[in-house]
Amino acid sequence: MTFIDEVTAWRHHLHSKPELAYQEFETSDFIASKLESFGLKVHRGLAGTGVVGSLSWGTSNRAIGIRADMDALPIHEKTGAPYASLVDGKMHACGHDGHIAMLLGAASECAKLKGLEGNVHFIFQPAEENEGGGKRMVEEGLFKLFPCDEIFGLHNWPTSPLGTYVVRPGPMxxxxxxxxxxVEGRGAHGAAPHHGNDVLLASSHIHMALQSIVSRSMPPQQAGVVSVTSINGGTTWNVLPEFCALRGTTRWFDEPIGDLIETRVIEIAQTIAEAFGCTAVVSYDRRIPVTSNNESAVEVIKRSADRLGPALTRVDEEPSMISEDFAFMLNARPGAYLFLGSGTSSDDPGLHSPFFNFNDAALPLGISLWTKLVVEKLSRPS
Structure with a gap:
């Protein structure tokens, strides 16, 4: 069995045993066991299930961190893979199993390196999917326990071809x-709507008006998203309900735009509800900040990728409107995040699809990139 075959087997094992946010107990056990077998110093317990493996060369205080996420999603797998999820209703639908395997492979390779000077911390983070594991690791002292001059991370990217990567300074x-x-009002019989306040009608108008925020309240040069993703109200055919709830998400790059979107969501909901004789109570929760790359750290990734020659080439893409809690680490330390192309065709299932399966052909590229990055950053000064 070759080394890449072994790493692939790790990935398949992890894929078959997915665990949700803060429940990555078997996953963290597996990671810690592998890191210890490579000879790394292992620390456990940050954010509950987090694992950090460290390597040191010489006496320098220079240090970098490389992070992979560990959690799966509450999705029923439909890939039909022989190593498909053994846990009903849970699957690695975002490729975190591949991220783990790549970083473990890099840790194994780096443990064999000689002639470096400094420290590298391999950070395995729980709860990336909406639960803020990155924030919690930072709050619990990640960079106090493991000082890092720079921090790096990646995500597999099925919309970019295998053998390519995307990185850019500023927002990613x-x-x-x-x-x-x-939205609350007075209910009524469906045959006598004038006896009540139609919260469903009010909610429909709120939904429509929210779509005007990006098109009419924001400067056209700026980017933003306002999406209502759930509307719940009413239980039967002939009763106008007293309550309706709208839920959704917003996205932005520039903080003033984030402030504007929040203000307008609240204003629109409350004023339209009032116009229909109803009331609207708005809960608005900013979960994750912008994932923004440091320019010098981006250059480190480019130089590291150049060491791979034609096997990995950079392509340009616009910043993505998805979010990533690696942003909390980048807010605490300079660094950069990249997308590693893993696509094979335009028909590849997207991230979070029940048909998604990480492309194993990306494993050697990720391992090599991280290993080259460690060499790039920690080679002894000439």
Whole structure:
């Protein structure tokens, strides 16, 4: 069995045993066991199930961190793979199993390196999917326990071809908030709507008006998203309910735009509800800040990728409106995040699809990139 075959087997094992946010107990056991077998110093317990493996050369205080996420999603797998999820209703639908395997492979390779000077911390983070594991690791002292001059991370990217990568200075991914609008009024019989306040009609108008925020309240040069993703109200055919709830998400890159979107969501909901004789209570929660890359750290990734020659080439893409809680680490330390192309065709299932399966052909590229990056950053000064 070759080394890549072994890493692939790790990935398949992890894929078959998915665990949700803060429940990555078997996953963290597996990671810690592998890191210890490579000879790394292992620390466990940050954010509950987090694992950090460290390597040191010489006496320098220079240090970098490389992060992979560990959690799966509450999705029923439909890939039909021989190593498909053994846990009903849970699957690695975002490729975090591949991220783990790549970083473990890099840790194994780096443990064999000689002639470096400094420290590298391999950070395995729980709860990336909406639960803020990155924020919690930072709050619990990640960079106090493991000082890092720079921090790096990646995500497999099925919309870019295998053998390519995307990185850029400044915003890579958007900030993310969620909202809930609770519209309340007086219910009535469906045959006598004039006896009540139609919360469903009010909610429909709120939904439509929210779509005007990006098109009419924001400067056209700026980017933003306002999406209502759930509307719940009413239980039967002939009763106008007293309550309706709208839920959704917003995205932005620039903080003033984030402020504007939040203000307008609240204003629109409350004023339209009032116009229909109803009330609206708005809960608005900013979950994740912008994932923004440091320019010098981006250059480190480019130089590291150049060491791979034609096997990995950079392509340009606009910043993505998805969000990533690696942003909390980048807010605490300079660094950069990249997308590693993993696509094979235009028909590849997207991230979070029940048909998604990480492309194993990307494993050697990720391992090589991380290993070259460690060499790039920690080679002894000449």
């Amino acid at each position: 991914m958007a900030a993310f908030a969620v909202f809930e609008i609770k």
